[in-house]
Amino acid sequence: MARPPEADLPLFREKRVNDPEKALKLLRVEARSCTRCDLYKNATQTVFGEGPADASLMLIGEQPGDQEDLAGLPFVGPAGKVLDKALEAAGIERNEVYITNAVKHFKNEPRGKRRLHKKPDTSEIDACRWWLDNEIDFVQPAVAVALGATAARGLMRKPLSINANRGRLIALPGGVQGLITVHPSYLLRLHEARDKRREFELLVKDLRIANDAARRARR
């Protein structure tokens, strides 16, 4: 039976002030046994965020995919490769960014030997937001980037059109600025090389906007 999400962020508030890195480590350990929704039943492990506890830029994906589920790390599969290229083109060092997902377990449907990706539903995103909220609370990035609609829902707490909102800074509670862009896997689904190139450039542009704002905020 899944536990209902708690309303507030009690966990290590005091520790965050003193030691955000330790608080994040404790949070990661607690997340290993998460049963806030039923997705843990069908996944190998919780895939928690990774990166420096003092990162000024946070990237939020949808959920771990097959490879991430096995490795226990975010964005190490095909979408991660696209993300790596986009980060490099935007002049952003991946190891300086905190990278996480809106949903921490791989939602999938077994099909023969394969596990097919299934989109998380609203209740799963909302249940998992407890972890994301705590990650944001501890890391306190200047800018948090939502990669795709699921992350946008997790970050902004409401459904938002990517096309109508992408690439602009949106003030969020707690002094964090949010920015929405496409998910890297969107590029993998495009067939025309020209479309892929155009969308890649737009993704890089959005990441640059986020990174510039994060650097300005930390000066």
Ligand code: URA
């Ligand atoms: N897609 C995501 O949204 N997150 C990952 O970690 C991998 C693929």
